[in-house]
Amino acid sequence: MASRPRTLYEKIWDAHVVEDRDDGTSILYIDRHLVHEVTSPQAFEALRLSGRKVRRPELTLAVPDHNLPTTPRLDSAGHRLPIADPESAQQLAALERNAPEFGIRYISATDAQQGIVHVVGPEQAFSLPGATIVCGDSHTACHGGIGALAFGIGTSEVEHVLATQTLLLKQSKTMEIVVDGDLTPGVTPKDLILHIIGVIGTAGGTGHVIEYRGKVFEEMSIEGRLTVCNMSIEGGARAGLIAPDEKTFAYLKGRPYAPKGSDWDEALAWWKTLHSDKGATFDKSVRINAADIQPTVTWGTSPEDVVPIGGVVPAPESFSDPSKQDAARASLDYMGLEPGQKLAEVEVQNIFIGSCTNSRIEDLRAAAAVLKGRKKANNVKWAIVVPGSGLVKRQAEEEGLDKIFIEAGLEWREPGCSACLGMNPDKVPAGERCVSTSNRNFVGRQGPGSRTHLVSPAMAAAAAVTGHLTDVRELME
Amino acid sequence: MEPVSEVSGRAIPFGRKNIDTDIIIPAHWLKTISREGLGRGAFQALREDPANIFDQEEFKGAPILIAGDNFGCGSSREHAAWALLDMGIKAVIAPSFSDIFSGNAFKNGILTVVLPQEQVDRLLEVARTDPINIDLTTQTVTTPFQDRFAFEIDPFRKHCLLNGLDEVGLTLSRDEAIAGYETMQAAQMPWFAKGTGLAA
Ligand code: SF4
Numbered sequence: 001m002a003s004r005p006r007t008l009y010e011k012i013w014d015a016h017v018v019e020d021r022d023d024g025t026s027i028l029y030i031d032r033h034l035v036h037e038v039t040s041p042q043a044f045e046a047l048r049l050s051g052r053k054v055r056r057p058e059l060t061l062a063v064p065d066h067n068l069p070t071t072p073r074l075d076s077a078g079h080r081l082p083i084a085d086p087e088s089a090q091q092l093a094a095l096e097r098n099a100p101e102f103g104i105r106y107i108s109a110t111d112a113q114q115g116i117v118h119v120v121g122p123e124q125a126f127s128l129p130g131a132t133i134v135c136g137d138s139h140t141a142c143h144g145g146i147g148a149l150a151f152g153i154g155t156s157e158v159e160h161v162l163a164t165q166t167l168l169l170k171q172s173k174t175m176e177i178v179v180d181g182d183l184t185p186g187v188t189p190k191d192l193i194l195h196i197i198g199v200i201g202t203a204g205g206t207g208h209v210i211e212y213r214g215k216v217f218e219e220m221s222i223e224g225r226l227t228v229c230n231m232s233i234e235g236g237a238r239a240g241l242i243a244p245d246e247k248t249f250a251y252l253k254g255r256p257y258a259p260k261g262s263d264w265d266e267a268l269a270w271w272k273t274l275h276s277d278k279g280a281t282f283d284k285s286v287r288i289n290a291a292d293i294q295p296t297v298t299w300g301t302s303p304e305d306v307v308p309i310g311g312v313v314p315a316p317e318s319f320s321d322p323s324k325q326d327a328a329r330a331s332l333d334y335m336g337l338e339p340g341q342k343l344a345e346v347e348v349q350n351i352f353i354g355s356c357t358n359s360r361i362e363d364l365r366a367a368a369a370v371l372k373g374r375k376k377a378n379n380v381k382w383a384i385v386v387p388g389s390g391l392v393k394r395q396a397e398e399e400g401l402d403k404i405f406i407e408a409g410l411e412w413r414e415p416g417c418s419a420c421l422g423m424n425p426d427k428v429p430a431g432e433r434c435v436s437t438s439n440r441n442f443v444g445r446q447g448p449g450s451r452t453h454l455v456s457p458a459m460a461a462a463a464a465v466t467g468h469l470t471d472v473r474e475l476m477e
Numbered sequence: 478m479e480p481v482s483e484v485s486g487r488a489i490p491f492g493r494k495n496i497d498t499d500i501i502i503p504a505h506w507l508k509t510i511s512r513e514g515l516g517r518g519a520f521q522a523l524r525e526d527p528a529n530i531f532d533q534e535e536f537k538g539a540p541i542l543i544a545g546d547n548f549g550c551g552s553s554r555e556h557a558a559w560a561l562l563d564m565g566i567k568a569v570i571a572p573s574f575s576d577i578f579s580g581n582a583f584k585n586g587i588l589t590v591v592l593p594q595e596q597v598d599r600l601l602e603v604a605r606t607d608p609i610n611i612d613l614t615t616q617t618v619t620t621p622f623q624d625r626f627a628f629e630i631d632p633f634r635k636h637c638l639l640n641g642l643d644e645v646g647l648t649l650s651r652d653e654a655i656a657g658y659e660t661m662q663a664a665q666m667p668w669f670a671k672g673t674g675l676a677a
Contacts, residue, residue, distance in 0.1 A: 018658040019651060023633045027651060029658050031669055041510035042559070052645065055655075058670065067508075087508035094510040131669070138553070154577075155555045156584040156644070164648040166655055263668035270666065423508070 039136030115389020147244030205237030300331035359388030377467025497551030516563030549578020
């Protein structure tokens, strides 16, 4: 038994090592594998070509999300509507064919459980604390919010996991981000993670697995933790995690794939040991005071380009690094912003509330709380709310949130990735601005020429009401 | 995977720096469901110029690409490696590569050779008119003009490339260890699969 104090990451890692190899890598066992239509076709193709089987089909769950249109999927007679884009249709058809062929559980586009992979995993308790979870998608880090070691992989690795239920990996370094104090009203987990990325930079976590620690995370809801861990990749880390606790256990208990009966008790006993030991050391440590954080918004084309909503667009010369100065100039040019301009005066034409970062029920409630009894501004041409899953959608409708959105002039859509990356028809027109609750403000991410400002759901709702970037606290009683 | 021990033939003297995976294969090609056929989309924007190097008769089907610093940076899309493979490229020579690209290239049996800029410059010059030879066994790049440049490669990668071993095949050869882990997990943490509704 190891007597040296270990971090949470090391505990999960150690529990999954099949074999250490001479070249410094290990064969790591993978407990859960999520598959969607974009990064899997070539993996299945390779299995087929080499005559290989899926080793443990029951540990993989497939669900389409990236390409699905968010308009109704059934006609009035209950028949499935075709997908107009032939390439999207082809990717979906491939997944629909591959899943049964290889014996993999498949949630179809018209099932109530369908949704974004990273929303579906925790919601179904397919994702569990202490599990190793992978998916051909860089935002897999999301599942770290329930205390799982979760990270994105490439297509060859998808094939590797399907065939062997393992991956070849080098152990990462560890980084702790400790946030003490309390978040002030109007400041959400999204503002916190944007602020964190601003502090550490997009390369700050490279080569590391981040553990988020401190009072703020202990008090945060599970959904908030999922939001924070989701964007670990934007801070350069392949994975981010938060120790599971009573909230995590209460969240998971009774969900479809959660252990039952005595299995639950046994699982719980192990989960309770999953925290960094006293005296465990991290390779890197960052401390942040929650009280310093304001509602936060991005101004540029990198997620580290953040400022508090009360701030101004920075001057490129204000950065010490010359390459950052160049990047800032290019960003401002692309974004159509001037140094010194007040963020709160920037007009917007599009609003997107959704994505695996912010499309869960708490996110929708936060947006609805701001929109209730209000209307979107006239200059906002397009505003959509895309729930993360069919179950989130149903819950929101039970709570009447859909009515609030519709009455405010927003569109209420079917679940999927949607305008987060615009693989489906939901795109932001070139040169227009979108206030978005997603995770990437890259050049062209929401459509060629689109300009993205990342914010929390409450801030997106506030911008919808005023038609410009807005401090949500001004709209709160 | 096909074993690779020697790659020789014409080399495309491309030489540009910071070629990101979006230039190698634009995003809309990501909607494909096959690894094949991506060669048509490779370097699409550059190939809109009729004078581009890739479509010059003498470089069609060339097995080697000579690039500049930081080749393959940007998005992690494996399609970049598939696109090169589909063009017929079996080796890329550059002063440096992005980590993710060189990993993806390796996984698909493409040899990435790192050489100092001066040597790459010399090869760019030779490649205009003459073939180049890469010998993985001796880790050297040679030209018909007595140039002889040594390169480093991770011994594990070299072994895999020489023997045509793909990682999946290698790991499958450790089946006993994996099965052993599964038996242990089923005994100590049975709930990971059993009782979750996941057991087959
Ligand atoms: S919502 Fe966006 S970030 Fe999340 S999985 Fe879909 S495309 Fe990726």
